[in-house]
Amino acid sequence: MRKYRIVIVGTGRIASVHARSVHRSPSLELAGFVDSIAPGNLPSDWGVPSFSTLGEAAGAAVPDAIVIASPTDTHVSYLASAVDLGLPALCEKPVARDRRSIELAMDFVGRSGLPVILGFHRRFDPMRREVQSRIAAGGIGKTEHILQLSRDVSLPDRAVTAHQGGIVADMVVHDLDELLWLVGRQPDRVHARLERNVDAGLAEIGDHDTVALQLEWNDGPVAHVSATRRAVHGFEQRLEVFGSAGRLVCDDPRISCVRLDSAQGTYLDRRHAGFAERYRDAYQAEIDHLADLLRSGGDPYCTLEDGLNAFDLVERVVHAAQ
Numbered sequence: 004m005r006k007y008r009i010v011i012v013g014t015g016r017i018a019s020v021h022a023r024s025v026h027r028s029p030s031l032e033l034a035g036f037v038d039s040i041a042p043g044n045l046p047s048d049w050g051v052p053s054f055s056t057l058g059e060a061a062g063a064a065v066p067d068a069i070v071i072a073s074p075t076d077t078h079v080s081y082l083a084s085a086v087d088l089g090l091p092a093l094c095e096k097p098v099a100r101d102r103r104s105i106e107l108a109m110d111f112v113g114r115s116g117l118p119v120i121l122g123f124h125r126r127f128d129p130m131r132r133e134v135q136s137r138i139a140a141g142g143i144g145k146t147e148h149i150l151q152l153s154r155d156v157s158l159p160d161r162a163v164t165a166h167q168g169g170i171v172a173d174m175v176v177h178d179l180d181e182l183l184w185l186v187g188r189q190p191d192r193v194h195a196r197l198e199r200n201v202d203a204g205l206a207e208i209g210d211h212d213t214v215a216l217q218l219e220w221n222d223g224p225v226a227h228v229s230a231t232r233r234a235v236h237g238f239e240q241r242l243e244v245f246g247s248a249g250r251l252v253c254d255d256p257r258i259s260c261v262r263l264d265s266a267q268g269t270y271l272d273r274r275h276a277g278f279a280e281r282y283r284d285a286y287q288a289e290i291d292h293l294a295d296l297l298r299s300g301g302d303p304y305c306t307l308e309d310g311l312n313a314f315d316l317v318e319r320v321v322h323a324a325q
Contacts, residue, residue: 007297008034010060012081013072014045014053017095020279021070022049024290031294034064038073057084067297070290071095074166079108086115093120093293097176098310100168105314109307118296120289120303121310123180124278127292128285134244134251135185143246149185149226151178152241154234156277158202158212165208170197170232171324172317175214178228179320180313182218185244189316190218190226195324201233216320237274238281255281 009025011018014036022045025033036046036053037060046053054060057069071081071094079099085092098105098121112119125131138146155174158164167173183189197211205212216228242253259272275281292304 004030006030006032007067007294008032008065009068009070009293010035010037010054010057010064010066011070011072012037012057012077013074013095014038015072016279018070018072019045020286021072021093021290024287025070027287028290028294030298031290034066035060037069057081057088061088061090066090068092068293070293075100075168079104082108082119083111085119086111086117089115089117091118091293091296093122093289094307095122096180096310097168097172097314098307100172102311102314102318105307105311109311112307118301118303119307120293120296121305121307122289123177123184123305123309123313124282124285124289125177125181126184126305126309127288128282129288130253130256131181131242131285134242134253137251138185138244138246142249143244143251144248146186146224146244146246148245149182149224150241150243150245151181151226151228151230152239153178153228153230154236154239155232156234156238158232161204161208164205164210169210169321170212170214170230171320174232175216175228175230175320176313176317178216178230179316180309181242182226182228183309183312183316186220186223186226188220188223189312189319191221192219193316193319193323194218195320197324201231238277239274240281 009031011021022033025031033049033051035051037057039055068091069085071078071092075097078094098108194217196215198213199205199211201212212232214230218226239255244251257272257274263270
């Protein structure tokens with residue numbers, strides 16, 4: 004069976020996650036990395052070449068598709084290069100920091116006819132997909148209330164946080180995209196509160212570490228989102244959906260699902276250390292979806308339009324908090 008060649012743009016943490024997913028896929032092989040600024044050690048760790056431009060990589064590595072895992076400000080330019088080279092792509096979220104750039108990318112990608120997957124990883128998580136499928140099939144009747152809890156283990160480095168666009172655009176956007184996916188449309192009203200309960204110094208860069216949201220749909224559910232950048236008990240992302248005929252609960256799997264009950268009490272294994280560990284299957288599903296599109300064609304499961312809708316809701320949340 005032919006293996007499709009993948010070039011990854013970027014050499015940071017998320018690029019490493021995607022490289023492992025490509026390596027595990029029986030349909031794909033890693034052909035190289037692109038990083039015009041600082042290639043680092045990742046390419047040599049994988050035994051593949053590093054290139055300074057996508058054009059150089061296309062000529063030497065002859066990829067069938069690319070994964071864009073570079074800084075957000077470079078996403079649109081790399082998407083444009085991919086279209087010029089006729090390469091399908093998986094692009095990390097967000098598409099861009101501003102609406103005009105997202106619309107520009109949607110336009111040239113749409114005219115090209117090339118498949119571009121947007122990497123909102125929760126849409127690819129098997130557990131989250133089961134929740135969405137059961138809601139769509141009417142399994143809990145009319146959806147009335149959605150509760151989302153998101154807890155990162157620790158605050159990211161301040162130097163990194165300063166370039167991520169704020170907690171709503173970087174972290175809570177996943178909750179917002181998930182709500183759009185589950186409900187199917189924008190909320191009619193948004194209430195938001197952003198706080199600095201963990202690190203007051205985030206005021207220096209205009210960021211926050213704690214978020215509380217209420218989103219309301221006419222003739223639809225009310226959703227509550229609670230998010231924080233620090234959780235000493237471990238990474239946690241919990242989803243509950245209440246309906247007229249039942250409830251769906253999606254809790255995080257632990258390292259082991261075995262529970263020990265004894266005279267001394269109950270023991271459960273620890274939670275996952277972070278998003279890459281918790282969502283390993285989701286990231287693998289993203290890459291497998293790319294392989295399926297290369298092999299059989301079809302439409303991306305998550306698109307740039309989904310990215311635009313999430314961007315618009317992020318903007319509404321930020322505005323509501325002011």
